[in-house]
Amino acid sequence: MALQSLDIQRRSATTTPSPSQRETVEVAKLIDVSKCIGCKACQVACMEWNDTRDAIGVNTGVYDNPTDLTENSWTVMRYAEVETDRGLEWLIRKDGCMHCADPGCLKACPAPGAIVQYSNGIVDFQEENCIGCGYCIAGCPFNVPRLSKKDSKVYKCTLCSDRVAVGLEPACVKTCPTGAIVFGSKEDMIQHAEERIVDLQARGYVNAGLYDPAGVGGTHVMYVLQHADKPGLYSGLPNDPSISPLVSLWKGVSKPLASLAIGLVAIGSFFHYVTKGPNEVSKDIEKEFEKEFEE
Amino acid sequence: MKRDPKDLVRYSAAERFNHWVVAMIFILLALSGLAFFHPLFFPLTQLFGGGTWARILHPFFGVVMAVSFVAMLFRFWWLNLMTPSDWAWLRRVREMLNGDDHNMPEAGKYNGGQKLLFWLLVGCMALLFVSGIVIWRVYFSATFPVVVVRLAAVVHAASAAVMIALVIVHAYAAIWTKGTIRAMLYGTVSRAWAKQHHPRWFKEVTGEGK
Numbered sequence: 367m368a369l370q371s372l373d374i375q376r377r378s379a380t381t382t383p384s385p386s387q388r389e390t391v392e393v394a395k396l397i398d399v400s401k402c403i404g405c406k407a408c409q410v411a412c413m414e415w416n417d418t419r420d421a422i423g424v425n426t427g428v429y430d431n432p433t434d435l436t437e438n439s440w441t442v443m444r445y446a447e448v449e450t451d452r453g454l455e456w457l458i459r460k461d462g463c464m465h466c467a468d469p470g471c472l473k474a475c476p477a478p479g480a481i482v483q484y485s486n487g488i489v490d491f492q493e494e495n496c497i498g499c500g501y502c503i504a505g506c507p508f509n510v511p512r513l514s515k516k517d518s519k520v521y522k523c524t525l526c527s528d529r530v531a532v533g534l535e536p537a538c539v540k541t542c543p544t545g546a547i548v549f550g551s552k553e554d555m556i557q558h559a560e561e562r563i564v565d566l567q568a569r570g571y572v573n574a575g576l577y578d579p580a581g582v583g584g585t586h587v588m589y590v591l592q593h594a595d596k597p598g599l600y601s602g603l604p605n606d607p608s609i610s611p612l613v614s615l616w617k618g619v620s621k622p623l624a625s626l627a628i629g630l631v632a633i634g635s636f637f638h639y640v641t642k643g644p645n646e647v648s649k650d651i652e653k654e655f656e657k658e659f660e661e
Numbered sequence: 662m663k664r665d666p667k668d669l670v671r672y673s674a675a676e677r678f679n680h681w682v683v684a685m686i687f688i689l690l691a692l693s694g695l696a697f698f699h700p701l702f703f704p705l706t707q708l709f710g711g712g713t714w715a716r717i718l719h720p721f722f723g724v725v726m727a728v729s730f731v732a733m734l735f736r737f738w739w740l741n742l743m744t745p746s747d748w749a750w751l752r753r754v755r756e757m758l759n760g761d762d763h764n765m766p767e768a769g770k771y772n773g774g775q776k777l778l779f780w781l782l783v784g785c786m787a788l789l790f791v792s793g794i795v796i797w798r799v800y801f802s803a804t805f806p807v808v809v810v811r812l813a814a815v816v817h818a819a820s821a822a823v824m825i826a827l828v829i830v831h832a833y834a835a836i837w838t839k840g841t842i843r844a845m846l847y848g849t850v851s852r853a854w855a856k857q858h859h860p861r862w863f864k865e866v867t868g869e870g871k
Contacts, residue, residue: 379700476697477712497712499697500798504810513798518713612811616818621699624822631826635833642760645838647857655853 371531372484378475390485394552395525395536397460398562398590399600400571401546404429404443404458408538408547412441415526415537435461437514440523441538444601450593452570459589459600460538460547463510463523465489467583470609471522473617474505487552487586490527493519505617507582507607525586555588562590581608668849669866671770676736677848682729686722691825693719698818720797727790734783740770741780747773762857770862778831785824792817 374384413419418438426433429445441462448455469489472481480495481502491502491511498518502511511520526536534540535549548558559576566574575594578584589603597603672680693715696705706715746766750757750773753765757774765772771779795805795813802810835841840854855863863869 379703381700476700476703478700478703495712497706497716498798499716500796500802501697501814503798503802504796504807504814509807518799610808610811612808612815616811616815620819624818625699625701628822628825628829631829635829635837638758638833639837642758645760645762645858647840647851647853651853651857655851655856 372486372488372527374482375485376472376483377479378472378481379478386485388485392552393486393488393525393530393550393586394555395465395539395547395549395587396555396559396590397587398546398548398559399457399459400562400566400574400590400592401544402443402458402460403544403546404445404456405543406431406443407541407543408460409439409441409443411537411541412523413438415529416440416524418521435510435512435522437512437516437521440521446599446601448599450599455592457592457600459603461510461601463489463525463587464508464582464607465523465525465586466507467585468609470505470507470582470613471502471511472505473609474501474613476501484527486530488525488527488530489586490524491520491522493517493521496520505609505613507604507609523587552584552586559588559590566590566592577603579604579607581606665851668851669855669863670848671844671850671855672848674848677845679729679733679736680845683726683733686726686729687828690719690722690726691821691828693722694821695825698821720793723790723793727786730786737779738783741776743773743776743780747776750774751777767860768858768862769865770859772859774834778827781827782824782831785820785827788816788820789824792820 373386373388373390375386377384418440420432420436420438423432425431430443432439432442435442441460444459444461446457446459448457465488467487469481469483471491472483472489475481476499477495477497479492480497481489481491483489496519498513498520500513500520502520503509503513511522513520526534526538529536536547539547539549548555550558556576556578563574563576571592573595574590574592577589577591577594577597589600591597591600591603593599597605692705693709695702696709696712696715697703697719703712706712709715709718747768749766750768754774756762757765792813794801795810796802796817805813835845838858840851841858844850852863852867855866
């Protein structure tokens with residue numbers, strides 16, 4: 367339509383509906399952790415496509431590099447060596463924005479249109495509208511957005527919304543050499559995941575499953591996990607993520623209610639004046655002092 | 662109202678200056694803060710040069726507020742200690758609001774309502790200051806766990822809403838009670854005003870009726 371090739375379904379800090387006439391297919395990226403070899407090609411592809419470059423970091427004795435998401439590294443591989451009933455396992459997770467159906471960042475954002483959700487499910491930051499308050503960071507159940515020191519705007523994975531808008535898959539998907547990352551309609555991705563889970567279960571991973579957490583309405587980045595019963599094994603992937611009750615309280619019904627209460631106090635004060643009149647000095651006391659003045 | 666040499670001095674110039682600095686910075690804080698409170702109020706950011714400028718300025722306004730409010734707290738806290746007669750005054754506040762102050766316990770320099778308001782404002786300011794530091798993203802938020810930041814955001818929004826309501830009541834009470842605003846503008850009140858609204862203070866400063 368008018369300004370963008372993807373329709374906006376939801377805008378931050380906006381109480382009226384966005385244009386929503388067209389029907390769009392919901393998309394998803396599926397990351398099959400069991401196929402990942404930890405080569406970081408996706409990290410490189412992400413930086414290449416998005417033209418971001420992180421500062422050269424320090425080796426901390428592990429493969430994680432950089433060791434955390436940053437405003438320039440929108441995806442990061444996290445390597446966990448864990449003991450399971452199958453012995454020592456190396457579980458590698460590609461961390462980044464999960465593109466929640468019910469995004470905590472969008473709920474927390476006070477700037478109209480700084481965070482949008484396209485009708486295909488992608489959650490995108492529009493930095494030109496960002497005011498740099500960092501509320502999205504407090505709102506996110508996955509600890510993803512990062513505030514830039516350079517421009518005080520917040521950045522995260524866009525799911526390559528610019529590529530998706532013209533019918534391409536995200537850069538990380540395009541580059542993955544083992545096919546561990548696939549992209550398509552959410553429906554197809556769930557079906558593909560089910561096939562992978564059957565295969566993994568046949569190989570002895572009895573708890574293999576799909577990570578598409580219901581607490582955030584499902585996500586548009588999903589994982590196939592060998593140990594779906596314990597997402598925490600994968601460098602602390604939240605077990606049952608949802609928007610914190612504190613964020614819901616802060617950004618939920620309490621806002622219109624508090625605004626209404628403040629308005630009522632103001633209007634109530636005015637009508638108190640109208641109904642009861644001003645609190646003046648009584649005539650007796652006034653006369654007493656007037657008399658004195660005349661003397 | 663004509664100024665009378667017999668008028669009573671209620672506030673020194675320094676006290677009035679302090680009060681108005683707090684009042685003006687409060688208005689700037691309330692307008693810029695409300696802008697982030699509900700989408701309805703976001704256009705208020707235009708008063709500060711847009712959303713980003715409002716976000717930058719709001720916490721610095723808060724620092725000015727903290728300093729000037731603490732100065733005011735040190736000036737006035739001892740005059741606002743609650744006494745049994747203040748609690749009795751508060752129990753009868755409904756009569757007062759209905760326009761009948763004949764049975765109200767005699768108020769000193771401040772009545773029970775003013776004192777209670779003072780301490781509620783002090784409480785709100787303390788909460789706002791502490792939570793405001795925690796959610797000041799550019800400098801401090803990264804040093805706190807996300808749960809603490811979320812809690813601080815709730816506390817900040819809630820205490821700000823309460824404080825705005827209290828200040829509306831405070832300003833209205835000053836408008837409602839005729840002859841009060843001039844105390845904060847020129848520092849004086851008429852003797853009749855003092856005898857009517859703060860009889861015990863009137864006696865203290867005039868030495869009358871002892």
